[in-house]
Structure formats: C-alpha cells, structure tokens
Amino acid sequence: MEPVYSPYDPAVIEDPYPVYAWMRRESPLYRNEDLDFWALTRHADVAAALPDGDLYSSDHGPLLNPGDWGPRARDYISFLAMDPPEHTRLRAIVSRGFTPRRVAALEPMIRQIARSYVAECVEKGSFDFVRDLSACVPLDVISELAGIPPADRADVRLRSKPLLHRDPRADMAELDVKTIFRLVDYYGAVAAERRASPRDDLVSVLVAEDGLSDGEIVAFLMLLIGAGAETTTHLLSAAWYHGWRHPGQRATAFAGAIEEWAAESLRYDTPAQGLARRLTRETEMYGRRVPAGAKMWLLIGAANHDEEVFPDAGAYTLTRDQSRAISFGAGRHFCLGAALAKLEARITLEELVAAVDPSYEVDTAGIRRIGHGNVRGMRRLPTTVQP
Ligand code: HEM
Secondary structure (H helix, E strand, C coil): CCCCCCCCCHHHHHCCHHHHHHHHHHCCEEEECCCCEEEECCHHHHHHHCCCCCCEECCCCCCCCCCCCCHHHHHHCCHHHCCCCHHHHHHHHHHHHHCHHHHHCCHHHHHHHHHHHHHHHHHHCEEEHHHHHHCHHHHHHHHHHHCCCHHHHHHHHHHHHHHHCCCCCCCCCHHHHHHHHHHHHHHHHHHHHHHHCCCCCHHHHHHHCCCCCHHHHHHHHHHHHHHHHHHHHHHHHHHHHHHHHCHHHHHHHHCCCHHHHHHHHHHHCCCECEEEEEECCCEEECCEEECCCCEEEEEHHHHCCCCCCCCCCCCCCCCCCCCCCCCCCCHHHCCCCHHHHHHHHHHHHHHHHHHCCCCCEECHHHCEECCCCCECCEEECEEECCC
C-alpha cells in the first residue's frame, strides 16, 4: 500500500524523512486529496518553483492552513503573503532596517543576551533547552530590535502563542482572536509612540520611512515574531539535539566548527519545512495537469535531503558542502533575516561551547515536538550540562 503523507500525521511530525524519501523517489508530484494540496519534494523542483513567483503565487501566504482570525485581520496581512507590486514596495522599505551594517552592529547586544541566558542555564545544570534558552534569545533579540521593553516581553510572548502554537487545522477560538488583537493593539501603540518620539531602533527607522502605515508596521512586527523568533529557536534546538546524537560531529563543533554546526543543522532538520503557494495557471507536471488555483506544497525539508544534491543526505556531517541548501527559501521572498539568524545561532552556540563541557546529555523521553505543519521544531528539550 502506498504511504499517505500528511504533515499533521504524528509519525511524520516525529520523523518526516522516510516519507519524503518515498515521495522523492516514487511520487515527486504528490497529491493529498483530503488536505487538497500537491507536494513537490525533489530539490530540482522546489529550487525551481521558489524563484518562479509568477507561477507560484504567495498571495495566500506560505502557511498550509492559515488560521482565520476574522475580517479585521485583512488590515494586518504581512508582505510574506503578497505578490508584486505590493510585496516589492513593502520589502524594499523594510529591508532598510536589515542592511548588513545594521545586522553586524547587533553582535554585542546579541552576545550579551545569549551570555546571560547561558550563564543561568549552566547554573541550573539541568534545564529545558527550549524554555530556558532557545526560545529566549531570539525573542529578546527581536524585542530589542522592535523596541519592546523587557517588562513587556513576557506578555508579548504570551499573546503571540495563538499565532505560533495553535492547531493549524482547527478554527481559531474567540479567545485566541482576542489575544492576537491585544498584540496588534500593543504593536500599534509602540508604532505611535515611536512616531511621537523616535529612538535608535527598527520601529523608529520604519516610522520614519515614507509610505508605511501603522497597520503595515504592525503586520511586519507580527511577522517578525513568527518568521524570525520561532524559526531561530528551532534551529538552535536542532543543533543542540543533533549535536548530542552525533558525538563525533559534536567534537568537531566544540573544536570550533560553529558556523558549520548551525549550517548542517539547518539543512538536516530545517525549521521551515514547507512553504505553500498558489498556482496561477494550469500547468503540466510529471504528466499530470495541475489546475490553476491549486495549493502547492513546496517541501524544503525534503529538498534538503535529496541525494542528487546532498550525497548521503541522511548523515549529519558538519563538513559537507552546504551551498545548495534552500533553508531560507529562494527568490523574491528569500528570508530577510537570514544573516541575523546565522549571527544569532553562531553567537549562542559559541557562548554554549565556551561555557559547558561537550559531554552534555539530552533526556530523549522528555522531548516534545510541535505539530505545526509548516514549521518543524521542539517545544521541550530537557538537557543536563556541566561547566
Ligand atoms: C522569509 C526561513 C529567521 C524574517 C523566510 C522564508 C523562509 C525563512 C524559508 C521564505 C518564506 C516564503 O518564501 O514564503 C527562516 C529560517 C530562519 C529565519 C529557517 C531561522 C533559522 C528569520 C529572522 C528574521 C526573519 C531572524 C528577522 C528578524 C523573515 C522575513 C521574511 C522571511 C521578514 C519574509 C520575506 C518576504 O516575504 O519577502 N524566512 N527565517 N527570518 N523571514 Fe526568515
């Protein structure tokens, strides 16, 4: 019997790579009638589809099942879910806040944040890598960027939960929608405050730009929490976990191959597993007609394991050639925060390597994965370290 692939299947959430291998080999254009999508898994197909934004539209956003948080949500759609010309206009403006110079200048701030969380963890000895470290550093970095004061961060995190941790197939509960709009109102107030008295932060840069409304700024800040904080959290957790599973590779990492550690973790267990697109015109693929409007599911996680491009793809090897991994997407929506994510990962892993003995342990029975569909990661990763 042929396997049925659903990103919400508990076995797939646990380990999607066997079914990806089957799809790449036997069913490179895979149709799931129930969930009404067509999946592409080969590197050649995914890498060709992502830059072809005219055929593969982003106008419904990259989520397989975007939650509906009501009519007011339309005022807060981010440019992640737009095509040109709107996408081009907004991305060009926001990019000014992410120049290489601006990103590089964040290093001292990121290091201070990472160092203080790592010190707390080392003092505890046993801790939850996600709750106590990998979820904290990226959210604090984004909060610093967005000018959210430390006193408000716990609240922002709580109010972001319905956006990040709900069951993507279920209707959104009324309370969740209310919570999201409390976040919208909070960010709206931050934007208004920076308009009145600018500071040296990203929101002040954005409000100073002509042509960005407060609604557009709010949408962007909401996007940063999901696209920027959540994904980086999962990258850090993946590095820690797979490093632990592979002692030889861990030794290489602790001997200084930190960037390679992050890069291989990104390829091997990429946080952004799949991106949804809408086909703009009927197209023939693998001898089948795919209708205009079809929901296409571009599986980056599967493409990054394609043996055609990554020999022995199932092996976790820090020294392999990473250059063709597509973990940050490709084309017009290529991750705006890729340089920042790499910087955060490098600094946090450097701080860990400097502070703990390589003989750390992971309690596999305590691991909990998230079942988001688009995003792969852990919400719990118990670990024990020694200084
Ligand atoms: C877009 C992955 C970190 C901001 C994307 C896309 C991917 C991605 C695959 C393309 C989405 C699409 O084509 O539909 C990742 C991964 C990260 C990460 C794996 C961490 C390991 C960050 C960070 C930020 C960020 C730290 C910013 C602080 C964005 C933004 C977009 C984006 C704004 C939308 C770009 C557009 O639509 O033009 N990211 N990202 N990301 N990412 Fe990231």
